[in-house]
Amino acid sequence: MTFRAVKPIDATSYGIDIPENSRNEVDSFIAAAAVAAPALAQQSPKERAQLLREIATQIEASRATLIESACAETALPEARIAGEITRTTVQFELFARLVESGKHLGVVIDKADPNYSPAPRPDLRKMNAPLGVVAIFAASNFPLAFSVAGGDAASAIASGNAVVAKAHPSHPNTCAIVEKAIKAALAKCKLSQDSYAIVQGPDPQITHWLALHPAVKAIGFTGSEIVGRILVDLAATRPEPIPVYAEMGSLNPIFVTSSAIADRSEALAKGIVDSALMGSGQFCTKPGLIFAPNNPEFIATVKSHLATLAVAPLLSKSIAERYSKAISHLASQAKLEVASGISTEQGFGVTPTVFITDWATASQNPELLEEHFGPTTVIITCKEEEFLAIATSLKGQLTATIQGTDADKPESLLALLAQKAGRVIWNGFPTGVAVTTAMNHGGPWPASSSHTTSVGTDAIYRFMRPVAYQGFSQSVLPKALQDSNPWSVPQSIN
Amino acid sequence: MTFRAVKPIDATSYGIDIPENSRNEVDSFIAAAAVAAPALAQQSPKERAQLLREIATQIEASRATLIESACAETALPEARIAGEITRTTVQFELFARLVESGKHLGVVIDKADPNYSPAPRPDLRKMNAPLGVVAIFAASNFPLAFSVAGGDAASAIASGNAVVAKAHPSHPNTCAIVEKAIKAALAKCKLSQDSYAIVQGPDPQITHWLALHPAVKAIGFTGSEIVGRILVDLAATRPEPIPVYAEMGSLNPIFVTSSAIADRSEALAKGIVDSALMGSGQFCTKPGLIFAPNNPEFIATVKSHLATLAVAPLLSKSIAERYSKAISHLASQAKLEVASGISTEQGFGVTPTVFITDWATASQNPELLEEHFGPTTVIITCKEEEFLAIATSLKGQLTATIQGTDADKPESLLALLAQKAGRVIWNGFPTGVAVTTAMNHGGPWPASSSHTTSVGTDAIYRFMRPVAYQGFSQSVLPKALQDSNPWSVPQSIN
Incomplete structure (x- = not known):
């Protein structure tokens, strides 16, 4: 054969x-x-x-x-x-x-x-x-x-x-x-x-x-x-x-503090979307869950930036089909706001998609908290006081990120995320894995x-x-x- | 309960x-x-x-x-x-x-x-x-x-x-x-x-x-x-x-060269029996397979030394029963010479037992090549030219030992044993595991x-x-x- x-x-x-x-x-x-x-x-x-x-x-x-x-x-x-x-x-x-x-x-x-x-x-x-x-x-x-x-x-x-x-x-x-x-x-x-x-x-x-x-x-x-x-x-x-x-692979959660949004809302919103869409979202370090305070300006920038972006076709027919099926199934659900980028029609092209919801909804929707390979991520609004409980509920991850400022006291959240992930990141994005001795690419199961x-x-x-x-x-x-x-x-x- | x-x-x-x-x-x-x-x-x-x-x-x-x-x-x-x-x-x-x-x-x-x-x-x-x-x-x-x-x-x-x-x-x-x-x-x-x-x-x-x-x-x-x-x-x-x-655990094979027997037959024979009977033979590093040239004096010393030795009762009823059952089953088989020590009658006492056979027989008897917890070992006579083929046939071991002299060229056998075992030993006995940084206690499956x-x-x-x-x-x-x-x-x- x-x-x-x-x-x-x-x-x-x-x-x-x-x-x-x-x-x-x-x-x-x-x-x-x-x-x-x-x-x-x-x-x-x-x-x-x-x-x-x-x-x-x-x-x-x-x-x-x-x-x-x-x-x-x-x-x-x-x-x-x-x-x-x-x-x-x-x-x-x-x-x-x-x-x-x-x-x-x-x-x-x-x-x-x-x-x-x-x-x-x-x-x-x-x-x-x-x-x-x-x-x-x-x-x-x-x-x-x-x-x-x-x-x-x-x-x-x-x-x-x-x-x-x-x-x-x-x-x-x-x-x-x-x-x-x-x-x-x-x-x-x-x-x-x-x-x-x-x-x-x-x-x-x-x-x-x-x-x-x-x-x-x-x-x-x-x-x-x-x-x-x-x-x-x-x-x-x-x-x-x-x-x-x-x-x-992994969901690579990013926790965004209010002070980070106050400091750099636009750069953050664009950075998150760019990281999620990099390589058409086909990275094991793609940020798949974004926990952030409910800030209309931040969300608006996510949507407007996404609306300008298209991605290259996905790697294979099966990946593209799995992506499109999962996205349309999620999009059909109540309480999920859907934002879209520019569709790529030819070959295994797809539409970049960001879902926006709150933690009360997301925590009841296991499908939303699964990895979806391709150009998508989920923005989950929540209170900063909920970060510790949310982090506790997460499975093992390759990476976990905190976006904050010097004014934040991230020690407790950091200690918890270090138990959940193989690599913890401050004010960066998880995509991009440096080939160096101090790198750890791996994490608790299922990462x-x-x-x-x-x-x-x-x-x-x-x-x-x-x-x-x-x-x-x-x-x-x-x-x-x-x-x-x-x-x-x-x-x-x- | x-x-x-x-x-x-x-x-x-x-x-x-x-x-x-x-x-x-x-x-x-x-x-x-x-x-x-x-x-x-x-x-x-x-x-x-x-x-x-x-x-x-x-x-x-x-x-x-x-x-x-x-x-x-x-x-x-x-x-x-x-x-x-x-x-x-x-x-x-x-x-x-x-x-x-x-x-x-x-x-x-x-x-x-x-x-x-x-x-x-x-x-x-x-x-x-x-x-x-x-x-x-x-x-x-x-x-x-x-x-x-x-x-x-x-x-x-x-x-x-x-x-x-x-x-x-x-x-x-x-x-x-x-x-x-x-x-x-x-x-x-x-x-x-x-x-x-x-x-x-x-x-x-x-x-x-x-x-x-x-x-x-x-x-x-x-x-x-x-x-x-x-x-x-x-x-x-x-x-x-x-x-x-x-x-x-492990069978911990010892390969004895002719020159080692020529050099120190009595000390070797006694040392092997003592190592096999140490702690009533209840060590994971007990030497369970001894490959040696067919030297009547060496075998005679094994038997005469063993005949003077008794061991403390085994650790539990089930260990003693499993030992005695395996030993009497092996002893009933043809082509196996059986040598015994002094029986301990009280409690979970047993009889130290050494089996002597040749590689042609042993290689056809999987039971003989299994670990038997307790005061027993198997002496298998063979030609030194067979050592490499025998070592190739072994499963993973905690230890493997060569008893030789400076006249031997052990490099090929050593290289093979290092693939089979976690610790290779020259002119020593495997029992006794030093608690030190350079120790490796472990080996390829099933060790x-x-x-x-x-x-x-x-x-x-x-x-x-x-x-x-x-x-x-x-x-x-x-x-x-x-x-x-x-x-x-x-x-x-x-």
């Missing part, structure tokens, strides 16, 4: 016929990756860094074809795709620097101590080791930055694993270009071509084959709560359960399925496990654990 | 009638713990360290009653119980030192950078925060060191969580003494008595109530693979799945359910999650993240 990409801009097909992978093919990719894995695990930090930089170089060399393909397959503007390519290569460079430093190995050396309490201590040395084969599931909404060479794949490769990555069927040609770039990098570094493979096809069974294969030792996923939950459940039914690092970040260099620790070496002589120890420290990695010595 | 402890030494009851907790009681312990949790999370490093040290002090103050109770409830010798008490207090002191240093908070500060690539970076600061309420399941085989104030509980408290701990029904009086000590420490530190509770009773439903309660955010468990799997499965069925840190350690200070990271703060002013930030660093915690600043 083969399938083709569909252009969101006009719903016509794009690119070549892509063969869908069979179960046998998927199994053989994984089996071959397992054979290739030990050579990856044995690389020195320098060799690993070289591989990561070579991947960045090869992706950069494919920039023109990637832009053409990704723009066609996603309808995202060229500047966005160009930024994603840069983000992807920068990400590999950041991991290259971390790996080169050896810090990710987390070396701890406790020398033998006959006087240790409660018992004499043998020589113990611990370091992080890769898992073997990691399965990565690419997201629909970032054809590069969260796709087959995105943060999940890059961190799994950086930690020394072989990777089998499920391409998202909405941008298969883009994924194939990336695969070619990575295979070229593997060849340059004299590593097995089996160290990395992508799996193509819309068949949902492919997800099962990957998640249940005994040689797969961990899963990285970015996508919807529904599919994330399927993966978590599949992994738990295995004879040998494995960790699933699923980033499943993510683990206490880890999928963005930034700390993502590497998801795909390693510690191994302790007890009583070995220097010559037999892995290089990172030797006293002479030939790799010059940081060694924490007690 | 009430129940009583049973003394393994004579199968008579011990101590007071212990009320079994009802579902309502368990729910109310957890709900109260959730209310108490924020105050724990807000402690300064100094306050937390003070609590940990006060717990150690209170447990030490109960030493005499703990020894009396634990010796009666477990039949373990006094020196072992005394050592466990010391191990427990030392463990709290180690966590106190770590928490005092603030290192566990993992603070990373990335200051705003308008020139950051691919996009300007806001001020981002990340630290680890506790989860809320953690449920701990105590082990049967360590009435103190892996019980309601053992490594799991200590690391959960050290990271700032409220704890509800399921006492093992085989030593309920000992657990109650420990609970009293911890409650006294909470009172001294002016913290809510609800910050810590134990749950008593043999009803298996208690496990379900704890694992499924929505306020429980993580589970720590030390015990059998069967119960560990139940917990992993329960956690996965929750509307909000939670992590289960289960340490479920444990996560890529973490349950022993040593790194166990603390199981019960925390990162939270990033974006764009906040100094006065609003948590103290650990402020530029002025009032707690003097390590800050990694980029």
Whole structure:
């Protein structure tokens, strides 16, 4: 069977016929990756860094074809795709620097101590080791930055694993270009071509084959709560359960204080709408719930600004249909004020829509408090005194934001939001996730399925496990654990 | 309903009638713990360290009653119980030192950078925060060191969580003494008595109530693979799945080279038997599979040494019955040579038993390659050339040991064992797990359910999650993240 990409801009097909992978093919990719894995695990930090930089170089060399393909397959503007390519290569460079430093190995050396309490201590040395084969599931909404060479794949490769990555069927040609770039990098570094493979096809069974294969030792996923939950459940039914690092999205509430509105009503109203519509509202960090005092001027600016805005068509037919169905269903309900932007008619185009209601209504409407992927958000008027109770009622979030001024005393609300979210934000917008060490992209369920970040260099620790070496002589120890420290990695010595 | 402890030494009851907790009681312990949790999370490093040290002090103050109770409830010798008490207090002191240093908070500060690539970076600061309420399941085989104030509980408290701990029904009086000590420490530190509770009773439903309660955010468990799997499965069925840190035991294979036997046959044979019988063979690190060349002198020493040894009665009637049944079933099989120690007749006494066979036989007998809790091990003769194939066939292990000499080239076997085990050992025995930073107690499934350690200070990271703060002013930030660093915690600043 083969399938083709569909252009969101006009719903016509794009690119070549892509063969869908069979179960046998998927199994053989994984089996071959397992054979290739030990050579990856044995690389020195320098060799690993070289591989990561070579991947960045090869992706950069494919920039023109990637832009053409990704723009066609996603309808995202060229500047966005160009930024994603840069983000992807920068990400590999950041991991290259971390790996080169050896810090990710987390070396701890406790020398033998006959006087240790409660018992004499043998020589113990611990370091992080890769898992073997990691399965990565690419997201629909970032054809590069969260796709087959995105943060999940890059961190799994950086930690020394072989990777089998499920391409998202909405941008298969883009994924194939990336695969070619990575295979070229593997060849340059004299590593097995089996160290990395992508799996193509819309068949949902492919997800099962990957998640249940005994040689797969961990899963990285970015996508919807529904599919994330399927993966978590599949992994738990295995004879040998494995960790699933699923980033499943969020409502990203923004709490707006009266003083913030008094200070900057217009900028705030426009900023919120712009953040909600960025990337056609197809970000996991899209602000989906705005809690604000009932200020007519603020609401009026939201509506007037929205009325001037159109967005690019959505990523796929199914996303566009799900969006339009949810919006029209919500719009038909009483007590919801509906504001609209400019409709995009061609292809998978939709109408940006903002709902306005009060907390008394919203709190009784679970549908309104769900994530709706696409250019929409809900403005919920309430009293500031209600913020704590509202925050208490929220599920886990990737982000939670307070828009206030120095006059506000946000400590209590902040403490509560820090319990609910992986990242708390002051006077900013949640869209835009910096790729940096202090980033945490993840949060309590259902934002993510683990206490880890999928963005930034700390993502590497998801795909390693510690191994302790007890009583070995220097010559037999892995290089990172030797006293002479030939790799010059940081060694924490007690 | 009430129940009583049973003394393994004579199968008579011990101590007071212990009320079994009802579902309502368990729910109310957890709900109260959730209310108490924020105050724990807000402690300064100094306050937390003070609590940990006060717990150690209170447990030490109960030493005499703990020894009396634990010796009666477990039949373990006094020196072992005394050592466990010391191990427990030392463990709290180690966590106190770590928490005092603030290192566990993992603070990373990335200051705003308008020139950051691919996009300007806001001020981002990340630290680890506790989860809320953690449920701990105590082990049967360590009435103190892996019980309601053992490594799991200590690391959960050290990271700032409220704890509800399921006492093992085989030593309920000992657990109650420990609970009293911890409650006294909470009172001294002016913290809510609800910050810590134990749950008593043999009803298996208690496990379900704890694992499924929505306020429980993580589970720590030390015990059998069967119960560990139940917990992993329960956690996965929750509307909000939670992590289960289960340490479920292991076969702890030892690979003995010919040169090791030539060098120290007698010491090796005795050392292996002693390690297998230590604590009546009731350690998760008991060596359960010994692969060695077929050396008649070595085997003869194993048998003659074993013949001189008896062990204390097992911990409970069910453990003793399961052991005796498995041993007599194995002993009835062809091609297995059976060697015995001295039988202990009273109470839950059993006969130490060593099986001797070859790899051709053992590889066809799955029962032989399972963990049998109690004073038994299996010596499997084979050729050294078979070691790699044998190691490849093994499941995940807590430990794997090579007994060799400098003349051996163990690199290939070591590399393979490091993939199978959490700790690899050279010329030592796996029993005895040092409580230190470089320890890793955990391993690939079924040794444990996560890529973490349950022993040593790194166990603390199981019960925390990162939270990033974006764009906040100094006065609003948590103290650990402020530029002025009032707690003097390590800050990694980029």
